[in-house]
Amino acid sequence: MKVSIIGLGALGILFGHHLSKKMPKGDLRVIADKDRIKRYQEEGVFCNGERCEFQYVSPEDHCEPADLILFAVKFNGLHDAIQTVKHHVGEHTVILSALNGISSEAIIGEAFGMDKVLYCVAQGMDAVKVGNQLTFDHMGMLCFGDREPGVVSNKTKSVGEFFEKMELPYEIDTNMQRRQWGKFMLNVGVNQTVAVYQGNYGEIQKEGQARDTMIAAMREVIQLSEKEGVHLTEEDLNYWLDVLSTLGPTGKPSMAQDMEARRMSEVDLFSGTVLELGQKHGVSTPVNKELYEKIKTLESQFS
Structure with missing residues (x-):
């Protein structure tokens, strides 16, 4: 299979590095603009x-279409990434x-x-990226499946067989909507809480105020999932x-890493979405409102 990866953040590096040691070099392509490529090479x-x-x-660069494309960009880079991968998408x-x-x-899907x-859903990794260096203890896995519950298509089977050969950890799920919402619930709790408390995974793995905040934020997502x-x-x-x-307790989610690097975060994707859905369904989401406001305040201090 020919694989193309767009995005060399934590996940792009993590899975790209693993695949690069299992595949012929010409079959794995990392897509980036020329300035980034020059920097990566230097x-x-x-x-x-x-x-x-x-x-x-x-x-x-014109090239043979990929059999598999992995999007590993931040959400605010998705629209640019869609334009970037066009030559890699085939029938x-x-x-x-x-x-x-x-x-x-x-x-x-709207584009292609x-x-x-x-x-x-990517889950279970504790990767931390600082500059051009990624470190991790747990690689985690990719969970994937079809849009329709209960279906395992030939596409899904073929990706599973490929990952099996590549010894890349994966799981096929026949209820991906539930899995995605579950991961969303986790992100809403973990990413935002660790960012606000300026800690690490260890801070929310132990009993205390940070863990209580995280679980309360997650329970607001459970309410919305019902609706x-x-x-x-x-x-x-x-x-x-x-x-x-x-x-690993010393690891940090991406939002906490963004805060430390004084980068704008994905807060609108997490509590921003929760607040929109809460308004849509008339559900009160005070914990996520507080997290949203605190993160926006922190971001307002970035120059």
Whole structure:
């Protein structure tokens, strides 16, 4: 299979580095603009201290369509990324989006056709990226599946078989809407709480105010999921808390890393979405309102 990756943040490096050691170099392509490629080549990109050996291609380069495209950009870079990958999309291309939130698949599907898109969630990784250096203890996995509940299509099976050969951790889920909402619930709790408390995973793995805030924010998502017909439960909450408990305590989610680097975060994707849905359904979401306001205040101090 020919694989193209767009986005060399934590997930792009994490999964790209793994695949680069399992695939012929010419079959894995990292798409980036020419300035970024020059920087990557001069400064290097490192994963747990090892330099990544990537084949870089620019958006203008004409090439054979990819069998699989992995979107690993931040949400605010999605529309540019869609333009960037156009030459890599062919008739039989399958697309996975590892983006946070619950809306990227629909946006990508609108551009290239929903028949090319499998729903995907990246979970269980504790990667931290500082500059061009990525470190992690737990690689996590990609969970993916079809849009329709209970279906396992040939596309899904073929991606599963490929990941099996590549020894890339994965899980096929036949209820991806529930899985995505569960991951969204986790992000809403974990990413925002760690950012506001300026801590790490260890801060919310132990009992205390930060963990209580996180769980309260997650329960607001459970309320909204009922209104949206997804029906998350306390069982889902406990599943994601178990996932959280496996992460290295010194690791940090992406939003906390953004705050430290004084970058604008994905707060609108998390509590911003919660507040919109709360208004839509007449559901009170005070914890997410407070988290949203605190993060926006922090961001207002960035120059």
